[in-house]
Amino acid sequence: MxxxxxxxxxxxxxxxxxxxxxxxxxxxxxxxxxxxxxxxxxxxxxxxxxxxxxxxxxxxxxxxxxxxxxxxxxxxxxxxxxxxxxxxxxxxxLNESPIFKTETGMYSTVLPEFERILREAGDYDKLYVDCIYHSLKPRQVMIFEDLVEMGYLVIRDREVSLEEVRSVYSKLAKFHAASMKLQQEQPAILKGYTNGTFDKRKSLEQGFIRTGMTFFVELLEKEPELRKYKEYFENIKGDLVQQLMEEWAQRRQNPQPDPYNVLCHGDFHLRNMMFKHNKATGTFEDCMLLDYQMCNISPLTVDLIYSVYMLLEPQQRRDHWEDLLKYYFSVLVGTLKKVGYKGEMPTEAGLWKRFHQRKNFHFFLLSTFLPLMYAVREKGIDVVELLQNEEKRKTTSFIEGYVKDVKILLPRWEQYGYFKDA
Structure with a gap:
């Protein structure tokens, strides 16, 4: 069998x-x-x-x-x-992790509510594949219709196109907008979704989380044009994860009203989405978001910052990221108006302010997650071995493409004032 x-x-x-x-x-x-x-x-x-x-x-x-x-x-x-x-x-x-409970709740309750909100406004975009069975006991199991049979594929052997990325941002914007409407109408449905990346203390104790910044500082020392940034990162490398955990904990313990708070996807990277093209013509038709196990209430910029490092191709990060996020924002506001959202409407200025306020999250993703993304593009990479083997993981911080990315991103963040407190 x-x-x-x-x-x-x-x-x-x-x-x-x-x-x-x-x-x-x-x-x-x-x-x-x-x-x-x-x-x-x-x-x-x-x-x-x-x-x-x-x-x-x-x-x-x-x-x-x-x-x-x-x-x-x-x-x-x-x-x-x-x-x-x-x-x-x-x-x-993953022992005792809440991620399966989170995802089961998303597919059984939250995502159908999101689609109800969109359908009632005349928007028929599909946000999720149908889950035909789910159970938490005696085993945690979810069973879905096979998207491959419907013509959807994961992108592995080529770069994601701008058209495909725009489609992904459109789906994310509608997902965020529906969550804002649902928080307004039925806040109890989303009340328990509070387990984001920095809420999971056990996961943050893993070696790959703690060593990412160490390897990053070694890279800065090795590359002459990056050495001027070394002192800044040397000073924060021991406290970065702890600071992020404290920021997240403060947000959970003392939540403040904010029109930019949404239900975030929480793990918005390229392998958590599939794309469909017309078999005869090859033209792009649709994308589907997957893996809703990290969903949590957070500022919408959490998903956007994550996407800059975990979704976009290097050239897109260099030349198109601002236009892509502006496109996301236009769909967000348009959808909020369409669904009859009555709360405070977010502004583009507010979006960029919050995007740049979270510089520590930028630094964490740049130093720790982005090199791993370069590594998993290699065919047949064993993610488990990569996360466990420090020497193999260290080599990812010196991949040629990653180094080029760092040389573009750090000067950009310097222009935005990320290092003013150095």
């Missing part, structure tokens, strides 16, 4: 499906989904649902299922997402 796969291409914990993921379980799921008590599974094959580097905080399988009902024979491709069961770094880091 399990096909042969390549361990150099796929995550090792996704090569063999767990014993509980069997015909009996899938039969139960499909009976409930299709309301067909006579349904019988006749054949089933499992394979990994994603490649190395696509994701980390879960394990995913694709199930090709053949079955019969009174209507006759049918086939269905399902994506099954669950938590890691193999002992090791991934299971240890």
């Amino acid at each position: 399990s096909g042969n796969t390549d361990s150099e291409t796929f995550n090792t914990d996704e090569l063999v499906a767990p014993e509980w993921l069997n015909a009996q379980f899938i039969t139960k799921v499909l009976i409930e989904h299709e309301q067909a008590s006579e349904l019988k599974v006749t054949d089933m094959r499992f394979s990994p649902a994603s490649a190395k580097g696509d994701h980390y905080a879960s394990i995913m399988f694709r199930a090709k299922v053949e079955y019969t009902t009174r209507k006759g024979a049918s086939t269905k491709s399902l994506i099954i997402k669950t938590m890691p069961e193999q002992e090791g770094h991934k299971k240890e880091m």
Whole structure:
């Protein structure tokens, strides 16, 4: 029932499906989904649902299922997402994590409400793929329709185009706008979504979080044109993560009204979205956002800053990031007006003020996450090994493309006054 796969291409914990993921379980799921008590599974094959580097905080399988009902024979491709069961770094880091509960709530309650808000305003954009089954006990499991069967693909072997990025920002803007409307109408629905990156203390104790700035400072020393920034980062490298944690904690403990607070996606990077193109013409048709397990109430600039480092291509970061964020903002305001939002309307000046206020978040992503993004672009990269192996991780801070990026970004942030308190 399990096909042969390549361990150099796929995550090792996704090569063999767990014993509980069997015909009996899938039969139960499909009976409930299709309301067909006579349904019988006749054949089933499992394979990994994603490649190395696509994701980390879960394990995913694709199930090709053949079955019969009174209507006759049918086939269905399902994506099954669950938590890691193999002992090791991934299971240890995610043990007792709330991310699965968060994502289940998103697909079962929040995202349908967002789409209701958009539909009532005449906007028929699709924000999420249908989840046909979810459970937190006895195992954390979610099952989705297979987007690949609908023509969507993850971008791995080429750069994302400006057209595709604009589409992604449009979906994000509508997601944010719907969350602002929902906070206004039914704030209780979003009350529990408070687990962002810097709320997860256990995750922030991981070695790759703590060493990113150390390697970054070594890079600044090595490159003559970057040495003038070394003293600034040398002074903050030991406190940066702690400061970010304290900022997040203060926001949770003493929340202040802010028209820029939204439900953020929380992990807005290229591998958490899929793109669809017309098979005949190759023209772009749609994108779909994925992985809503990090969603949390935060300033909307959290997603925007994250996207600059984790979504955009180097040339887009250099030449187009301001125009892209302005486009996002235009869709946000347009959607807020369309859905009848009655709160204080955000302004572009307010957006940029908050974008530049979060310089520590910029520095964290630039020093710690961006080099990893360069690394995972390499075919067959083992993310688990990269996160655990300090020497391999250190090499990512000296990748040629990453160094070029740093040489562009630091002077830009200097122009915006990020180093005035040096």
